[in-house]
Every structure is written in C-alpha cells, then in structure tokens.
Amino acid sequence: MEAVDVCVVGGGPAGAAMALRLAELGRSVCLVEKTFHAAKPSYLESLTPGVLAQLDYLGLGGVLAVAGARAASKTELRWGGPWERRPAAAGGCLVNRSRLDEILLDAAVARSVRVFRPATLLARDRQDEGGWSLACGTQDKIIRFRAAILVDATGRAGAVLKRRRRLGARLLALSAPWRGGALPASMIVEAGVAGWLWAASVPNGPTIAQLFVDPRDVTGPGSGLAERYFKRICEFETFQWLGAPDLTAGVVARDATAFLDLACADPDHPDALKIGDAGLALDPISSSGVQAALQSGLQSAIVANTVLTRPATARCWTRRAYARSLRALLDAEMGGDDARDEFVVFLLGQA
Numbered sequence: 001m002e003a004v005d006v007c008v009v010g011g012g013p014a015g016a017a018m019a020l021r022l023a024e025l026g027r028s029v030c031l032v033e034k035t036f037h038a039a040k041p042s043y044l045e046s047l048t049p050g051v052l053a054q055l056d057y058l059g060l061g062g063v064l065a066v067a068g069a070r071a072a073s074k075t076e077l078r079w080g081g082p083w084e085r086r087p088a089a090a091g092g093c094l095v096n097r098s099r100l101d102e103i104l105l106d107a108a109v110a111r112s113v114r115v116f117r118p119a120t121l122l123a124r125d126r127q128d129e130g131g132w133s134l135a136c137g138t139q140d141k142i143i144r145f146r147a148a149i150l151v152d153a154t155g156r157a158g159a160v161l162k163r164r165r166r167l168g169a170r171l172l173a174l175s176a177p178w179r180g181g182a183l184p185a186s187m188i189v190e191a192g193v194a195g196w197l198w199a200a201s202v203p204n205g206p207t208i209a210q211l212f213v214d215p216r217d218v219t220g221p222g223s224g225l226a227e228r229y230f231k232r233i234c235e236f237e238t239f240q241w242l243g244a245p246d247l248t249a250g251v252v253a254r255d256a257t258a259f260l261d262l263a264c265a266d267p268d269h270p271d272a273l274k275i276g277d278a279g280l281a282l283d284p285i286s287s288s289g290v291q292a293a294l295q296s297g298l299q300s301a302i303v304a305n306t307v308l309t310r311p312a313t314a315r316c317w318t319r320r321a322y323a324r325s326l327r328a329l330l331d332a333e334m335g336g337d338d339a340r341d342e343f344v345v346f347l348l349g350q351a
C-alpha cells in the first residue's frame with residue numbers, strides 16, 4: 001500500500017496552501033477534492049491585502065492577476081447612518097474564487113502534490129501504531145493508502161470529525177447576479193432592518209448582490225427563497241443601483257454562520273488537523289475568510305512538519321499554538337479580554 005506523509009481533504013485556499021507549503025518542505029502530500037475542474041460554483045469575493053503577501057510567500061504572487069482579480073477601489077457603506085465612502089486598503093481586490101482555487105490546485109500539482117479529483121474520502125481508520133489507513137474513491141477506482149497525518153480542509157462542509165460550536169447568530173447568505181446596473185463604488189455594504197447587503201461588481205461582469213439574513217426569516221412555508229430574496233432586496237437603498245436580476249442564474253443560498261470546531265487541534269491526536277473554515281469559520285462581514293484560511297494552511301504545514309519531525313515535542317507545541325491562535329482569532333469575535341480568556345480556558349479544557 002502506498003504511503004504519504006500527509007493527506008489533505010479539500011482543495012480550497014486552506015488545503016491548497018498547506019499542500020503547497022508541505023511540498024516545499026519536502027513532504028509527500030496527496031489532496032482529495034470532491035469537485036470536478038470548473039464545476040465549482042463561482043463566487044465573487046473581496047480579498048484583504050494580506051492575501052497577496054501570503055501568495056508571495058508561496059512564490060505565487062502572480063496568481064491573482066492570472067485569476068483576473070481587480071483592485072477594489074472604494075466601498076460605499078451605510079451602517080445605520082448616512083452613506084460613507086471609504087477608500088479601499090491598498091492591495092485589496094475582488095476575485096472569482098473558483099478561478100483562484102483552480103490556479104492554486106494547478107500550482108500544487110506542478111509542485112508534486114498528488115491531487116485526486118473528483119474524489120472523496122470513503123474510509124479512514126486510525127492505526128494502533130499511529131497514522132491512518134485511508135480509502136479514496138475517484139470516478140473509476142478506489143485508491144487505498146496510508147498517511148501519517150489526515151487534514152480536514154473541507155470548509156463549512158466539514159467532512160471529518162465535527163464538534164462545532166456557533167460563535168454568533170445563525171446567518172444565511174442569498175446571492176444572485178444582476179445586469180445593467182451601476183454601483184457608485186466597487187463594493188457596497190448596507191445594513192437593513194433585518195439583515196445586511198453586500199454588493200460588488202467587476203468591469204464586464206454582473207453585479208453580485210448578497211443578502212445576509214436570519215435563515216428563519218426566509219425559510220418555512222409560503223413563497224420560495226428566490227421570491228423572498230427579491231422582496232427583501234427592494235427594501236435596501238442599494239436596489240436603485242442594481243439594474244435587472246439575471247433570472248437564468250437563480251438565487252444561491254449559503255450558510256454563513258460563524259463557528260469554531262473544537263476538534264480543530266486536539267493535542268492528544270496531532271495526527272488529525274482541521275484547517276481553514278473546517279476549523280474556524282469567520283463572520284463574512286470581516287471579508288477576511290480567505291486570508292484566515294491561507295494563514296491556517298501555512299501554519300498547519302509547520303505543525304504537521306513538526307509532528308512528523310519531532311513527535312515527542314508535538315503535543316506540547318500544538319497545545320500552545322492552539323491557545324495562541326484561539327486568542328488571536330477570538331479577539332475579533334468576543335468583547336473583553338476576560339470573556340475571551342475564559343473561553344480559551346474552557347476550550348482547552350475540552351480538548
């Protein structure tokens with residue numbers, strides 16, 4: 001049976017970054033991604049300036065241009081008061097995420113990461129002597145192999161070992177493309193009575209209007225999701241700039257609730273890691289999910305490499321790194337230092 005150092009399940013930014021970095025460190029890596037090339041849904045996302053530095057670090061600074069990213073110019077913001085126009089941070093951009101993800105996976109293949117796609121992990125068995133025995137199903141065969149470390153990078157789907165805690169209210173994102181409108185800035189953020197709206201457009205492309213609401217407000221008996229989306233969107237001032245909806249594309253719903261997965265780094269089992277959104281999904285209003293996912297992939301590559309190189313010190317190391325990352329990440333999510341520290345102590349007690 002073939003053996004690799006690390007098997008990463010999920011080929012979004014977190015999984016791709018971890019696989020790329022591990023390959024650079026000389027580790028044998030395979031990556032299992034469930035979607036076909038080009039079959040991934042296409043989302044327009046706004047990237048924070050740090051993404052460019054992270055890609056540069058991986059020697060992939062040029063990929064944003066190849067993915068057709070456009071520099072974000074300004075944000076028009078209305079958060080309960082009058083409209084404010086804010087200049088974009090230098091280096092921020094808007095990008096088609098599926099295009100960026102494809103390019104990162106192509107780069108991983110070019111750096112000797114073995115990518116199985118479309119493929120899913122069919123079975124995983126932790127071995128008494130350490131590591132995993134895995135079975136991965138591709139279109140035409142089942143591949144069995146061993147991996148010292150198994151990584152869940154499956155995003156919100158969270159395919160492996162879920163122990164989730166919500167970090168805020170439930171949130172559903174409904175988005176649809178609009179044509180013919182003209183936004184006054186490259187991005188709009190507007191708060192409404194029971195939700196908020198994010199709209200962005202790129203030259204020669206549609207405007208994407210994304211509504212964030214409590215799922216209970218748009219589900220249940222009565223009219224369908226699309227009808228409720230269009231009804232809601234008329235309540236926002238942004239509606240005046242949207243043009244006409246592209247009814248052929250339909251309305252897409254995505255869960256956007258922020259959560260932490262307590263299994264994201266278990267000091268007693270350093271042979272299993274959860275990275276990116278599979279471990280911690282931020283509220284999308286931060287617009288920093290991709291940067292956080294890349295960061296988590298890069299850091300976890302170091303964790304995995306340490307676990308493989310010096311297993312004896314790994315347990316202590318992962319525990320400290322876990323606490324440190326939690327503190328940093330929860331800074332953004334929780335109020336005062338006391339509440340945050342109490343939560344970290346609670347989580348460490350659970351781990």
Ligand SMILES: Cc1cc2nc3c(=O)[nH]c(=O)nc-3n(C[C@H](O)[C@H](O)[C@H](O)COP(=O)(O)OP(=O)(O)OC[C@H]3O[C@@H](n4cnc5c(N)ncnc54)[C@H](O)[C@@H]3O)c2cc1C
Nearest residue numbers: 010012013014034046154155159173276277287289290293
């Ligand atoms: C509505 C919404 C809007 C957002 N807007 C922004 C934004 O503007 N800017 C920003 O920076 N972030 C934004 N985010 C967050 C951002 O999308 C995520 O943080 C980021 O994609 C996380 O990357 P990831 O690699 O962890 O997971 P993902 O990007 O979700 O990648 C997971 C990968 O795993 C694959 N997969 C899933 N299940 C399996 C399985 N069982 N087997 C194999 N493969 C599997 C998927 O196909 C996918 O390729 C937004 C999120 C939401 C929900």
